[in-house]
């Protein structure tokens with residue numbers, strides 16, 4: 001049985017002050033969740049958010065992680081730095097990183113392996129653009145992202161995959177339940193093909209892209225969707241409604 005996992009992605013939002021206040025406000029609203037709950041936050045907020053989330057069921061994650069432990073990589077954050085604060089998850093290969101910061105499948109692979117080696121659960125993002133979907137390339141794009149991004153991983157069930165169609169991120173245009181299920185079922189079958197059938201059964205796959213309090217139930221009811229990676233709606237108390245989708 002796979003345990004549902006709902007994670008917020010704060011992106012470049014909140015400050016230490018507003019974020020801590022928000023965590024304090026939302027913690028009692030998510031405390032009885034049946035799923036795993038996390039907020040992935042900007043690196044500089046990690047110390048304050050870890051402190052704010054102490055004693056709650058909220059885990060704190062990062063929004064990226066570098067593949068080297070230290071060195072001349074201005075602006076990057078290493079897994080050792082994250083581990084010191086008890087960071088549990090790291091988003092890797094988000095489409096905004098790919099689109100605006102030139103991140104590649106090869107880099108996604110290196111970051112993922114580094115996170116795993118440090119005991120941090122990578123949330124690896126894949127997904128097609130609108131033009132790729134329109135030209136019927138969704139499966140090819142996602143297959144390539146999986147094959148290249150997940151090379152040499154020993155235990156694939158130690159990662160989480162987030163299927164985030166780029167056209168649905170921050171646009172208010174959510175994938176339909178059927179569209180999300182179709183591609184996530186495809187991802188699961190690819191994990192079975194590339195790794196092992198048992199791995200496919202056990203790996204957690206989230207949907208992400210304009211998921212909110214009103215559309216989460218339908219998405220979460222799909223057999224292959226195990227959770228959500230939530231951007232905009234993770235900045236409001238509506239996030240608690242998503243976490244409590246089954247109540």
Ligand code: PGA
Pocket residue numbers: 009164168169170171172208209210211229230231232233
């Ligand atoms: P959104 O972002 O929920 O604001 O569409 C999701 C994401 O980018 O992870």
